[in-house]
Amino acid sequence: MSGRGVASPSILVCFGTRPEAIKMFPVVHALRDHGGMDVRVAVTAQHRQILDQVLEIGDIVPDIDLDLMRPNQSLDALSARILTEFGGALDACKPDRVLVHGDTLTTMMVTLSSYFRKIPVGHVEAGLRSGNIYSPWPEEVNRRVAGAVADLHFAPTEGAAAALRAENVPEDAIHVTGNTVIDALFSTRDKVAARPELASGLDDVATRFAGKRIIGVTAHRRENFGEGMRNIAGAVADLARREDVAVVFPVHPNPNVRPVMEAELGGRDNVALLEPLDYPHFVRLMAMSDLLLTDSGGVQEEGPSFGKPVLVMRDTTERPEGIEAGTAMLVATDRELIFREASRLLDDAAAYEAMAKAHNPYGDGKAAMRIAKAVAHAHGVASA
Ligand code: UD1
Ligand code: UDP
Numbered sequence: 001m002s003g004r005g006v007a008s009p010s011i012l013v014c015f016g017t018r019p020e021a022i023k024m025f026p027v028v029h030a031l032r033d034h035g036g037m038d039v040r041v042a043v044t045a046q047h048r049q050i051l052d053q054v055l056e057i058g059d060i061v062p063d064i065d066l067d068l069m070r071p072n073q074s075l076d077a078l079s080a081r082i083l084t085e086f087g088g089a090l091d092a093c094k095p096d097r098v099l100v101h102g103d104t105l106t107t108m109m110v111t112l113s114s115y116f117r118k119i120p121v122g123h124v125e126a127g128l129r130s131g132n133i134y135s136p137w138p139e140e141v142n143r144r145v146a147g148a149v150a151d152l153h154f155a156p157t158e159g160a161a162a163a164l165r166a167e168n169v170p171e172d173a174i175h176v177t178g179n180t181v182i183d184a185l186f187s188t189r190d191k192v193a194a195r196p197e198l199a200s201g202l203d204d205v206a207t208r209f210a211g212k213r214i215i216g217v218t219a220h221r222r223e224n225f226g227e228g229m230r231n232i233a234g235a236v237a238d239l240a241r242r243e244d245v246a247v248v249f250p251v252h253p254n255p256n257v258r259p260v261m262e263a264e265l266g267g268r269d270n271v272a273l274l275e276p277l278d279y280p281h282f283v284r285l286m287a288m289s290d291l292l293l294t295d296s297g298g299v300q301e302e303g304p305s306f307g308k309p310v311l312v313m314r315d316t317t318e319r320p321e322g323i324e325a326g327t328a329m330l331v332a333t334d335r336e337l338i339f340r341e342a343s344r345l346l347d348d349a350a351a352y353e354a355m356a357k358a359h360n361p362y363g364d365g366k367a368a369m370r371i372a373k374a375v376a377h378a379h380g381v382a383s384a
Helices: 018-034 049-057 075-093 105-116 139-149 158-166 180-194 196-208 227-239 258-265 279-288 298-306 320-325 335-347 349-355 367-378
Strands: 010-015 038-043 097-101 121-124 152-155 174-176 213-218 245-250 271-274 291-294 310-312 328-330
Touching: 010 018, 010 075, 010 105, 018 038, 018 049, 018 097, 018 121, 018 180, 018 298, 018 367, 038 075, 049 279, 075 105, 097 105, 097 367, 105 121, 105 139, 121 139, 121 367, 152 158, 152 367, 158 174, 174 367, 180 196, 180 279, 180 298, 180 367, 196 245, 196 271, 196 279, 213 227, 213 279, 227 245, 227 258, 227 291, 227 335, 245 258, 245 279, 258 271, 279 298, 291 298, 291 335, 298 310, 298 320, 298 328, 310 320, 310 335, 320 328, 335 349
Parallel strands: 010 038, 010 097, 097 121, 121 152, 152 174, 213 245, 213 291, 245 271, 291 310, 310 328
Antiparallel strands: none
C-alpha cells in the first residue's frame, strides 16, 4: 500500500454489519473501476454469518477481517473491541482515507479510531437524522459522531444534505449521490432475473403459499427489544389468523429476536420463520410480497422500488422520503395499529393502490460511481 500523500492514494473501506456490506460493496467496485486509487477493505465483522452472506454475493474478499462478533454482544464491549482492534489495523496499513457507512457501532468506532490518527473520513449515507437520540438507538448518535468527524459527506437525498447544512457542514463537503442500496438492489435484481437459481431457495415457500397474500416481515432494532418485539410478534400472529394471508419472516440472528418470534409464531401453517436470507433471496422475497412490515432502515429504502407498501414498525424514521411519497407509513410497535393498517391494506383495494406505487426517492443506481468520483477528486486523482 502507498504511504500517505503519494500519487496513488490508499482508500480503506470499512464496515461490519449486513446492511453496511450491502450498501458498501457497490462503492468498493466503483472505486476499483475508477482506477488511480489503492482500494482495500477492512471488516470488523461485528456481524459474522450475515456479513459473510453479503461478502460472497457482493464478490468482496476483505484485506483485513477483525472477526469481532461475540454472542449477544453489549454496546460497551463491542465498542471497546472495535476501537482497540481497528486502531491496530490502521497503524499497520496507514491509509490516506477511511470510508465508513451509515450508523452502526462499527461506523462510530472506526470513525473515532481514524480521527485519533488524523486520517480523513468519508461518510457514506450521511445526514440521516430522526432528531431523537433514543430512536433509533444507538444509531442516531453513531451517525452524528461520523458526521462530526467526516470531511466528505455522501448524502443520499436532498433532505439529508439539508440536515448537514443545518449542522454547518460546509457546502463543498456535501455530495448528494443517492443511496448505494439502490445500486446494490438494481444489480442484484438483474442478477436474479438472469439466474433465478440464485434465489431458488424460496421455491418451496412460493409453492406452499401460492394464492395467498404474502406479508414479508423483518425486525431487529435494539429499542424494540422486549415489549416492542412481543407486540410485533402479536400483530403478526393476529394477521396470520386470516386464511388469505401468509407470512414470510427471515428472523434476524440477534438472540433477543428469535425466541420471541418462535414462541408466538412457530408451528403455524401460514407462517414461515426462516433463517436470515442472503441478499438475492431477500430481493426475491420483497418482489413476491404484497406488503412489507419492518423496523429496518434498508428495507424502507428498498420497498418503494418494488412499489410495495411498507409499514414501518418504529416511532420515528430518518427516512421521511418514503412516507412523504406515500409508500411507507409509521405504525410504531403498536400491536393494534400494525394489525389495523395491514388489514386495511389487505381489504381495501383503493387504499392498497394508493400506497403501492413504484418510485425511487432514494436513488437511481449510480450513487457508488458518484462517490468514487468525489473521493478521487478529493485526492487529486483524475476521473475519466
Ligand atoms: C446491528 C447494528 C444496527 C443495524 C443492524 C443490522 C449496532 C449497535 N447495531 O444490530 O444498527 O441496524 O446491525 O442488522 O451497531 N448475530 C449473530 N450472527 C450474525 C449477526 C449477529 O449471531 O451474523 C447475533 C450475535 O449474538 C450478536 C448479536 O446478534 O452479538 C447482535 O449483533 P449486533 O451487531 O451487536 O447488533 P444488531 O442487533 O445485529
Ligand atoms: N436483508 C437481507 N436478508 C434478510 C433481511 C434483510 O439481505 O433476511 C437485507 C435488506 O434487503 C436490506 C438490509 O438487509 O438491504 C437491511 O438490513 P437490516 O434490516 O439488518 O439493517 P438496517 O437496514 O435496519 O440497518
